[in-house]
Amino acid sequence: MQCPTCGDATSPALDECARCFTPLGQPAVNPGLPTYAVRGLGRAASIAVGAAALLYLPAALFPLVGMQIARTATEQGDRDLLLGAVLAEVALTVPYLLAILVASVLVIIWTWRVRKNIDAFPGALPSLSSGWAIAGWLVPFANFVVPARVVANVARDSLWRRSTPGLVVVWWAAWLAFTIGDRVVAKNDDRRYAELTELPRNEAEFQTYVRYYQETIGPRLIPAVACVVAGVAFIVLIRRISAAQQDRISRAPGAWPYHHPGWPTPGAPVGYAPPPAQPVTGSSPQVATDSTVASPPVPPPAGGTIGA
Structure with a gap:
């Protein structure tokens, strides 16, 4: 078998x-439970995740450019160049914020669908309800643990593993390093930038901007690398899980030849309804089939026959 x-x-x-x-x-797949197509959604989510990871890098590595702009501003004594550096960094951040918003929506929907699908897979062992596939990303503090548990559960039951795949561990560790590291670096950068002279007047004050960008490069490399690792790992996970689930769903038994009362008969014309079955209340009488029984003779009409 x-x-x-x-x-x-x-x-x-x-x-x-x-x-x-x-x-x-x-x-x-259990025929009585709903399933959802995830291949197309997974492809869209992986593209969005990849775009968000790539768009994060220019903003994260902007201090390399900002340092050169600050040096030029120091040589020329031009404050407007320093302001232009700030505006350029903001302009690079906006596309990333839009991309991460789109990616977040698609990933949440994808997570919910793949979690719902394993409910219909015989032998699957769901550990959290499907509601956590959405709430896990949104609830504070829970979003540090729950999404990883949901995806790990889905990966085990979709990829036929008894233990959590190592790629899930790599993805979540890199994601936490990126999320926490980016917040810590951003807070430190804001604090240090607020200590700078708003309107530098001499070379020494201009040099503080050069040093600011120089000292910012190193800390920003940590979330930048973590972002790339998390993005690549999650894209691979999305594509593997989506392909595995879609292949399993395609093996689900069809609706026919099972016929539910009231459904149209396959091949019957549109609008045709079979006649209702008559209830059987007893045994059917036997029909006499003896051909030897003769009918009684018919008497001749009154008056006799012609010529009598």
Whole structure:
């Protein structure tokens, strides 16, 4: 006997498939539970995640450019160049904020769908309800743990693993390093920038801007690298989980030939409804089929026959 989920041969000595853990005798997908297409949504979410990661880098590494602008401003004694550096950094941050917003919405929807799908997979072991696939990203403090647990659960049940795949650990560790590191670096940068002279008047005061950008480069490299690692790992996870679930859903048994009362008969004309079945209240009488029984003779008409 072959497993309907992975196609491997099953052993009667086990009560489940040794590869995908589908219980013997169970279909790939329970027909009574809803499933959701995730391939297209996963592709859109992975593109958005990749775009957000790439758009973060110019803003994170802007101190390399800002340092050169500050040096030029020092040589020329031009305060407007310093203001232009601030505006340029803001202009680079706006596209990233828009991209991370779109990516967040798509990832939340994708997480909810893949979590709902495993409810229909025989042999799956959900640990958190599907509501946490959304709330886990939004609830403060819970968003440091719950999304990782949901994705780890989905990855195990979609990729046929008993333990959490290592890629999930890499993704979440890098994501936490990026999230926490970016906030810490941003807060320190704001504090240090507020200590600078607002209107520098001499070379020494201009040099404080040069040193500011020089000292900012190193700390920003940590969240920048973590952002790239988290983005690449999550894109791979999204694509693998989406492909695995879509393949399993495609193996689900169709609606026919099962026929529910009241459904149209396959191949019947539109509008055709079969006649209702008559209830049987007793045994049908036997029909006499004896051909030897003769009918009684018909008497001749009055008056006799012609010529009598």
